[in-house]
Amino acid sequence: MTDTVDSFRQGRIVPSDLYGRSVPDQTVSIVTDALDKWFALLDDGEYSGEHALPPVARTVRLTLEQREVLCVDEQVVRLTFRASDGAPLAAWAPGMHLDFYLPSGRRRQYSLCGDPGDRGTYTVAVRYIPDGGGGSEEMHSLAVGTELSVRGPRNGFPFVPCGQAVFVAGGIGITAILPMVRAARTLGMDWRLVYCGRSRASLPFLDEIEQWEIDRVTVRTDDVDGIPTGEELLSQVEGGSVYCCGPPPMIDAVRTSFDAVPSTHLYFERFSPPPVRNGVKFEVQLVNSGRIVTVPADKTALQAIREIEPNVAYSCQQGFCGTCRTRVLSGTPEHRENRLTAEEQRDEMLICVSRSTGARIVLDL
Numbered sequence: 001m002t003d004t005v006d007s008f009r010q011g012r013i014v015p016s017d018l019y020g021r022s023v024p025d026q027t028v029s030i031v032t033d034a035l036d037k038w039f040a041l042l043d044d045g046e047y048s049g050e051h052a053l054p055p056v057a058r059t060v061r062l063t064l065e066q067r068e069v070l071c072v073d074e075q076v077v078r079l080t081f082r083a084s085d086g087a088p089l090a091a092w093a094p095g096m097h098l099d100f101y102l103p104s105g106r107r108r109q110y111s112l113c114g115d116p117g118d119r120g121t122y123t124v125a126v127r128y129i130p131d132g133g134g135g136s137e138e139m140h141s142l143a144v145g146t147e148l149s150v151r152g153p154r155n156g157f158p159f160v161p162c163g164q165a166v167f168v169a170g171g172i173g174i175t176a177i178l179p180m181v182r183a184a185r186t187l188g189m190d191w192r193l194v195y196c197g198r199s200r201a202s203l204p205f206l207d208e209i210e211q212w213e214i215d216r217v218t219v220r221t222d223d224v225d226g227i228p229t230g231e232e233l234l235s236q237v238e239g240g241s242v243y244c245c246g247p248p249p250m251i252d253a254v255r256t257s258f259d260a261v262p263s264t265h266l267y268f269e270r271f272s273p274p275p276v277r278n279g280v281k282f283e284v285q286l287v288n289s290g291r292i293v294t295v296p297a298d299k300t301a302l303q304a305i306r307e308i309e310p311n312v313a314y315s316c317q318q319g320f321c322g323t324c325r326t327r328v329l330s331g332t333p334e335h336r337e338n339r340l341t342a343e344e345q346r347d348e349m350l351i352c353v354s355r356s357t358g359a360r361i362v363l364d365l
Contacts, residue, residue, distance in 0.1 A: 059151045061085070062122065064142050070125060072201035076172065077140055078125045080114070084147050088119040094179035095157035095269075098122060099321065100139070101149040107323050108135035109316055111176035111245075111269075112153060113205075116183075122150070125204055127172040133314070157269040159183065163240040164190040166263070168233050168254055170246020171197045174205055176269055177245050185212065192236045196220045196228055196250065230257030237261040244268040248275060273317035273352065276300060282356040286365045287329055301351040305365065312351075312365060319353035326351050331361030 062081035070076040083089055097111045114123030126139040142148075159180045167184075169177040174195060184191040193212075197203045199221050209217060218236070220228055230253035234242065242263050244254045251268050252275075258266050279297040284305060286293065295304040302314055302324055314324040319337030325348055333349040334357045340348060351363070 059149055060087075060089070062148055062150050064144050064146045064148070065121065067142065067144055070204040073199075075128045075202070076125055076204040077128075078113075078123060078204075079139065079142065080121050080123045081148075081150070082121055089122060090153060091119065092116055092122075092153035093155065094159040094183050095176060095267075096153040096155045097157075097176070098124065098153055099151040100135075101151070102135060102138045103148075104134065104138060105313070106133070106135050106138065107313070107321070108133075108139070109321065110139070111157075113175040113178050116179060122153075125172065125175045127204075157243075157245065157267060159243065159267075160241060160265075161187055161189070164238060165192075165240050166234065166237045166242050167191065167193045168242065168244040168246070168250070169193070169195050170250040171202065172204065173244075173246035173250075173269075174203070174209075175245075177243060178205055180243060181212075190240070192216050192218070194218045194220065194228075194233055194236070196233075196246070197222070199223045228253070230254050231260070234258065234261045234263075237263045239263060241265040241267065245270075248273075270318060273300065279355065282358070283360040284356070285330075285360060285362045287362055288365060292360075295355070300353060301355060301363075305351065309365065314352055317352045319350050322350065324350055324352045327364035329362040329364055332357045333361065 061084040063084045064079060065082045066078075066080040068078045068080075070078050092112050093116055095111075097109045100108050100110060102108060110124040110126060112122060113125050114121060126136050128140050129136045157176055161183055165180075165184055167177045167181055177193070181191060181193055193209070193216060195203065195206075195209060195217065196219075200206065200219070203219070203221075206219070209219070220232075228250075233244075233250070233254055234257050239262050242254065242258065242261075242265070244251055244266070245268065248270060251270060254268065255266065276298050279299075281297050282295050284293045284295055284301055285291070286305070286309065291308060293301075293304050293308060295301050300317070302312070302317065305312055306314075312324070316323070319339060322339055325340070328347050328349055333345065334355045335345050335349065336353040336355065337350050339350065349363075
């Protein structure tokens with residue numbers, strides 16, 4: 001098949017990179033190579049496995065190599081990991097995150113905030129949240145040399161490296177935004193950054209950010225400037241895309257004000273669960289104990305269940321990771337996610353976002 005593929009490539013010209021770089025466009029190259037192999041198979045050729053790329057390891061064991069405390073308030077740690085077997089790590093792009101399987105059994109997602117060009121390490125930064133779900137406390141307590149299973153990288157927050165961009169980050173949300181801005185600077189994009197938090201003492205990576213172009217960076221703190229409105233956060237938007245990561249009130253403010261600015265795309269990622277909208281009170285019965293839990297209109301089933309069953313598994317609280325997937329024994333779920341297939345939705349639900357269409361639902365918990 002190799003000779004056949006080579007014959008197809010003779011005289012073929014792959015157009016230049018779509019972002020203006022003087023190299024053939026990577027996407028077009030991949031597509032045409034795939035088509036060449038397919039045509040060779042149709043031509044009765046034989047495929048040799050030696051030409052295949054090695055499989056991508058989706059779950060790997062990582063070892064914590066370095067732990068560094070960030071911020072004046074000392075509530076953020078930067079954690080650097082290497083593959084436990086010393087192998088190169090899978091490539092990643094700005095906006096990607098890792099799923100960490102913690103010693104307690106918890107599964108948590110953290111954005112990669114290091115250098116995508118470094119195939120030897122993965123770096124994340126985690127803020128300690130005393131009244132959170134326990135994931136941040138576990139990450140903060142990890143000792144150098146600890147091994148963890150990690151899945152990824154994967155992307156729910158894509159970065160398009162072209163045109164104009166305004167980046168809006170709130171607190172620890174800077175971890176997802178940071179690699180994007182670094183890439184924008186390297187590419188010579190027209191970019192702006194609005195970085196907000198409670199106080200300067202609470203803002204990680206501030207030392208690095210304040211070394212960037214001063215006219216492109218705006219730092220706002222609640223103790224000096226007050227809580228910003230959506231209009232203030234988007235005041236520098238002149239076109240292009242907006243990227244936002246931070247607490248739910250910030251994201252809601254940006255989403256509400258977005259239609260009034262001349263931007264074409266809005267990309268955002270939450271680090272906290274979104275508020276429940278148009279909720280109706282219902283009951284959940286836990287089959288293992290028989291206990292009945294009332295879920296208020298403004299709470300999720302997960303939140304209500306955790307009040308009496310704190311060890312129930314969950315992670316993203318946004319309906320995309322599947323950790324809280326639960327079998328439904330009776331009742332009809334009101335699905336508020338797109339992860340499960342239509343067949344799976346008949347007798348399963350994600351209790352972090354989905355609800356009940358009736359008065360009571362019985363779960364296999």
